Amino acid sequence: MRWEPEDGAEKYKVTWTYEGATTKSEITYSTSYTPDLRIPVGKEVTWSVQAINVNGDISAFPIGGQRTFTTIANPTTPGATPVLDPPETGAMRFPALSWSPVEGADYYKLRVGHAGTGIFTALAQEHAYPAGTDITESFIRAGDWDYMVTAYTAGNSAISTSGVGTFSVEPLSGVSGERLALSGLELGTADECTESLPQLCRSLTQTPVLDWDPVEGASHYLVYVARDESLTNMIYEDYLTKNTRWTPTDQLPDSQAGQAYYWVVRACKSKNACAPDPTQATHAFDKVSNPVELTSPTEGETVSDAVTFEWRDYLRTNVEGDDELIHTTVEAASYRIEVANNSQFSSPYTFTVVDQTTFTAANRLYPEGPLYWRVAAIDGTGHQLPWSNVVAVNKTSSPVVLQNPTDDGVTTGSLALRWQSQPFVGSYQVEVYKNNDENFSTANRVLSATSKMPALSVVEPLPASPTPYVWRVRKVDGYGNVGAWSSRDGDVWSFRVRSKAPRLVSPADAVYIAPNAALFTWKPVPGASLYRYERRLAGSSSSSETINTPALAWAPSVYLSDGGREWRVSAIDTDGNVIGSSPWRTFKVDGTAPTVVKKFPASGGKPTTNVVATLSEAVRGVDSGTMKLFLKGRQHPVSAQVSWDGGSKKATLNPNNPLQAGKTYKVTLSNAIADPAGNNLAATSWEFRVRR
Structure with missing residues (x-):
């Protein structure tokens, strides 16, 4: 049973049966198969083949569908010794071998070894027919192989052995058609790159898709990606893929100056049968991702207080960015932001990773002055992509008002x-x-x-x-x-x-005070340690008394003579400086009681006479209750009008009716009359007779 090699198949599953027999299946690495037991002549055999890839996945449908054949008697006459038929040529797997039948043979066994060594290995499979293949992967590697066939009886006795035959297993052709692009959609378009070393595919903004032509007979491929052409600094070493298109599982870091990524692909028939190990890359590319686009604050902008930095979503930059950017689909898993007071970012204020497109420092405020900031995207594999442009701003918070x-x-x-x-x-x-x-x-x-x-x-x-x-x-x-x-x-x-002057409390301005009961008081002044009390005669420029006191009051210890005075208080600080002085305030001292200095009439008067008492000073309280006129011997005063003239200091009593001639009258002034200082008039009286 033979079939054409299936692209991507590492091995095959052969299933066959016939009427009256159970279904049998066998796994083989070859593209041919001979049943290991005899099928009765005349039986219709149904068979199919399914491909199995390197991951063990079996194709859903048989290769070429299901087929049948009918067995017939072997027309070849058996001989004494197996005679080898010429093997098929150009096979990439163990070929289908056949030989002439041997008389009395119940089964045959193959022995295979490297050509010219004379060393052979017996295969485990017993062949019921004078034909067979090896179902293992032991001999699918490229090379020349010698083989022999031995016929055995049913009792396992060797009958005879053939001569030595030779077959070749062809190597896989080298991988060709290598190309790459930023995405699978760009492969086969003008945007793909097919350059091979020494030329590079340049300025790729994301990890590219690698692609190549399928190799006939290959079940899978091993991809090598390194930092150097000689493949000593590997990033991906013999990465297995059953496809002819592959993207690195992680985003590659951006290329540094003068450094590229080198790659080569190796085809394999099976996991243990591949093309020779590569010693040098065949293709290379460099990767330079798009930078992050900063949005706020902008170059030269003035910021204040808590500064918020913002930038564009990296995927939007790659998909919708400026025309000079190469559009890609790389997303940022996070962003690194750096803020410093210098464009070299030595000793930065902020060097942190965030997962959004905005940042406000939660644990600090930046000092006043120039600030420099930049942002880099970090891809899904943790690689930091290029820094954005550096933007300088000026931190100037609003001054205090x-x-x-x-x-x-x-x-x-x-x-x-x-x-x-x-x-x-x-x-x-x-x-x-x-x-x-x-x-x-x-x-x-x-x-x-x-x-x-x-x-x-x-x-x-x-x-x-x-x-x-x-x-x-x-x-x-x-x-x-x-x-x-x-x-x-x-x-x-x-x-x-x-100046902050003390506020005088008492005595009030322009009042009378007793000569021996003066008490001067004032309010405190903040910062004052002492107060200076000063007193002088009214109109004088020199003080008659000056004292310093920490108290808020002063009582002179001397008897004050009558007359007008002025007083003030100054607040003094701890250094002896005058903080402020109050204005001068006046007061009067009057310790002398008023007296009657003249009486009229003194001894005799007329019936129409008004009684007049002249006092030594101005007084208060002169009225009909304090100045009275009595007819001698009577208890009730004469009805009269009493008046006071402050200018002449005269108290006048004007009787309402003429006085009686020849009668004696008595004048009285009570001590309820007092001067403005409160000094009372001593009770005074005199008598006079009305002449006839």
Whole structure:
């Protein structure tokens, strides 16, 4: 039974039967087969052959379909010794051998050995007919082989042996038609590459598809891919494929400068019968993938605070990218992003792998200044592809906006600084400089503080000064990166400090106080360690009393004479500097009670006389209840009108009816009359007689 070799078949399954017999199957590496038992003459034999590939897969349908034949008697007359028939030529497997039948032979056995060695190996199979093949793969390797046939009786006794015959097994032809392309669709088009060494297939943007023509008699192929032409630095060594088209199982890393990938294909009849081992590659290519396309931020762009980097999906770049890119279908399993303050990326701030097309650092904020960034795709096998172009941006976060004190504003020494809050802040640095120093020299710095809030209360008050102070604030993020100093269109904010004076409490302005009960009080001033109390005569330029006290009150220990006075208090800091002084406040001292200095009428008067008492000073409380006129001996006062003239200091009593002539009247002024200081008039009275 013979059949044509099937492409890709390593071996074959032969199945046969005839009426009255069970179905038999045999696996053979040859393309012919002779049953190992005799079939009765006249029987119709049904047989078929299925191909089996190197993976053990059996073809679904028989090669050439199912066939039949009918056995007949052997017309050849048996002889004493087997006579070998000429073997078939051009066979790539063990050929179909035949010989003349031997009288009395029950079966035959073949012995095979390398031609010319005289060493033979007996095959295991017993042949019922004077014909047969080897079903193993032992002798399908290319070469010349000697063989002999021995006839045996049914009792296993050798009858005779043939002479030595020779047959040849042809080698597989070399692989040819090698070509490659970025995809199978491009094979057979103008985009495929058929260059062979010393020429290279250049600038492939993804791992290519390798392809070659089928080799007659080959069951499979071994593919070799190496980094060098002599195949010493292997990447894929004898990778088995039953197809004539193969793509490396992993994406290959991009070629480095001056380095390519070298490849060669070796055909095999079976796993143990292949063309000679290759010692040199026949073809080569280099691989340079498309770079990632960066989208944001762009070259020269200014960024602030938490920077977000974005780039295009790598597959979209490869499929839909710019015209100068070679379109491929390579996808990125992940991306590596690198961010640094220099274009060489030494000591980068970020060097990490992400699985999306955007990145915002979760564990840091970048410092102010130039930033350089780039991204590389990482393919499904973990190989990093080329870096993108390097993009330079400038990290400049928004400066702090100052609020209080306003620019060129005025404040007291106790400062409450405020500014607008900013995002991503760990703290704020605050500085104040004297002498309107817009150059911020250390010698003029009077405050350097840190605040976690957008405000700062200055504990030590600033001295009052006609020259402005300048101030500035900058943020410090949670990772210690400092931002830009505050400014308004490049200008520096300034403010002036005026005196912070104590607020006087008592005595109130222009009041009378007792000469021996004076108590002066005032409110505290932040930053004051002492207070200076000063008192002087009204209108004087020199103080009559000056004392320093840490208290908020002072009581003079001397008796104050009558007259007008002024007083003030100054706040003094720990260095003895005056923080601020209150304005002068007036008060009056009056310890003398008012008296009646003149009485009218003193002794006698007319019936129409008005009674007048002239006092030593202005008083209060003069009325009909405190100044009265009595007819002597009477208990009820005369009905009269009482008035006071502060200018003349006269109290006048005008009776409503004429006084009775010849009668004596008594005038009384009570001690309810008092001067503005509260000194009471001593109760006073006198009598006069009305003349007739």
